[in-house]
Amino acid sequence: MGRPPCCDKANVKKGPWTAEEDAKLLAYTSTHGTGNWTSVPQRAGLKRCGKSCRLRYTNYLRPNLKHENFTQEEEELIVTLHAMLGSRWSLIANQLPGRTDNDVKNYWNTKLSKKLRQRGIDPITHRPIADLMQSIGTLAIRPPPAAGAAPPPCLPVFHDAPYFAALQHQHQQQQVVTHVDADAPASPDSQHLQLNWSDFLADDAAGHGADAPAPQAALGQYQEGSAPGGNCRLGRRPRVR
């Protein structure tokens, strides 16, 4: 049994937002703020789901959003953070002022992952594709597990727990490729990580205010939550309120 719908879907409009709807939503949020989203549609005079209103506001109408193209610096930061965090788009977006998680996710899916592939880097693990092919070949010759034995661990990726800590080390060794200029010659050592790990942690703490948990603690939660119960599913991002 799933969750009940958050709104009456039969009487809710879907699809692209009109300028009139945007104006209503902006007018409402500018005077009343963004408190209870489920009540926003009714109060603002919109035939929309509250979630739809929230999404429209946070991804498009919110003040201080950037709508121009991503800069080279932003690209490199996204790649760096993706190597560290995986697809925690909201956390990555927190480090990019004026960008939303949807922006970052779309940009990654449409551009950055392709750029990485063009350079011979696997966009999931951030490792050279040739290395991965070698790993797959090694796995293929392993004997099958005995009957009743525990299932084998997942294929490791950078943002799984054991690799999270290792990544910091690798970062210090400047091995992670972050430069994704497709025109540049593909060379594993052509560009190196620019982001300072401790700076990232400090930024994260500052971004969440004084009452936010220490960033190291938050990262600890990521590591603990990365493989709950030993299965392959990544842990969800710990929420910071």
Add this chain to the structure above:
DNA sequence: AATACTCGCAACCGCCCCTTA
């Protein structure tokens, strides 16, 4: 000029976590 294909992005879906009664 018409059609097919690709790309970019806005929006939706469904799951999960947290809060609250």
Add this chain to the structure above:
DNA sequence: TTAAGGGGCGGTTGCGAGTAT
């Protein structure tokens, strides 16, 4: 203590615009 509901998140889809054939 527990269940319901709200909010947040990542994954996916749909569609318009641009480009290639």
